[in-house]
Amino acid sequence: xxxxxxxxxxxxxxxxxxxxxxxxxxxxxxxxxxxxxxxxxxxxxxxxxxxxxxxxxxxxxxxxxxxxxxxxxxxxxxxxxxxxxxxxxxxxxxxxxxxxxxxxxxxxxxxxxxxxxxxxxxxxxxxxxxxxxxxxxxxxxxxxxxxxxxxxxxxxxxxxxxxxxxxxxxxxxxxxxxxxxxxxxxxxxxxxxxxxxxxxxxxxxxxxxxxxxxxxxxxxxxxxxxxxxxxxxxxxxxxxxxxxxxxxxxxxxxxxxxxx
Ligand code: 6PG
Numbered sequence: 001x002x003x004x005x006x007x008x009x010x011x012x013x014x015x016x017x018x019x020x021x022x023x024x025x026x027x028x029x030x031x032x033x034x035x036x037x038x039x040x041x042x043x044x045x046x047x048x049x050x051x052x053x054x055x056x057x058x059x060x061x062x063x064x065x066x067x068x069x070x071x072x073x074x075x076x077x078x079x080x081x082x083x084x085x086x087x088x089x090x091x092x093x094x095x096x097x098x099x100x101x102x103x104x105x106x107x108x109x110x111x112x113x114x115x116x117x118x119x120x121x122x123x124x125x126x127x128x129x130x131x132x133x134x135x136x137x138x139x140x141x142x143x144x145x146x147x148x149x150x151x152x153x154x155x156x157x158x159x160x161x162x163x164x165x166x167x168x169x170x171x172x173x174x175x176x177x178x179x180x181x182x183x184x185x186x187x188x189x190x191x192x193x194x195x196x197x198x199x200x201x202x203x204x205x206x207x208x209x210x211x212x213x214x215x216x217x218x219x220x221x222x223x224x225x226x227x228x229x230x231x232x233x234x235x236x237x238x239x240x241x242x243x244x245x246x247x248x249x250x251x252x253x254x255x256x257x258x259x260x
Pocket of ligand 1: 054055057084085097152153154159161162
């Protein structure tokens with residue numbers, strides 16, 4: 001058997017792109033992907049580990065998943081819910097990612113366990129504490145906790161999670177640190193409290209079995225072109241999300257693909 005003498009960073013990557021007519025269609029498509037990922041994970045490992053992002057895009061998906069039609073299609077009693085990132089605000093604050101997901105979805109479904117990030121403590125300390133939570137409640141392979149799915153969004157600047165362009169968390173020494181979580185700053189929002197963040201690191205995201213991007217709207221068109229060009233050097237954080245042994249799924253709507 002011939003051995004690949006020039007391994008590429010894309011080796012083993014499974015890319016799937018679904019373009020839907022509108023945001024409702026994209027939410028429906030993403031819900032179907034989550035249901036399939038959940039069924040496979042529970043069948044193989046008895047649990048589905050899912051990390052949620054914040055922002056406005058997932059809200060449509062959350063509201064769909066809590067409907068009677070969908071509530072039975074996710075095996076919530078075998079699902080553990082985590083967060084991709086969190087703003088450093090109280091859970092009652094409208095900016096809280098946990099607060100939004102809980103209001104729109106999790107208060108309405110019987111998830112086996114929910115593990116919010118602590119938005120009210122010191123971000124560095126809370127990030128370290130959350131890493132222990134990840135290691136305690138996500139099954140690991142070779143010492144690395146592997147999420148079954150990280151539900152991700154993308155900002156118009158090409159950030160994902162709270163990994164922003166120029167973030168110290170994306171510097172080579174940070175990428176080699178072995179950290180699964182970190183504190184971050186959304187500089188464009190500073191000094192508002194929600195500019196201070198906690199986030200999963202790129203290493204934690206790229207260890208996931210599936211990174212599922214849900215991206216809609218014309219304002220995402222510009223970074224999307226770069227994000228989908230797998231052969232271009234990574235200039236945006238979103239381009240660095242490359243699951244090392246998993247699938248990279250983009251669920252899009254027509255506006256994100258066509259622009260204004
Ligand atoms: C957050 C998210 C962030 C989000 C993008 C897109 O906490 O804000 O985790 O990464 O996915 O900013 O946000 P929209 O869906 O609101 O465009």
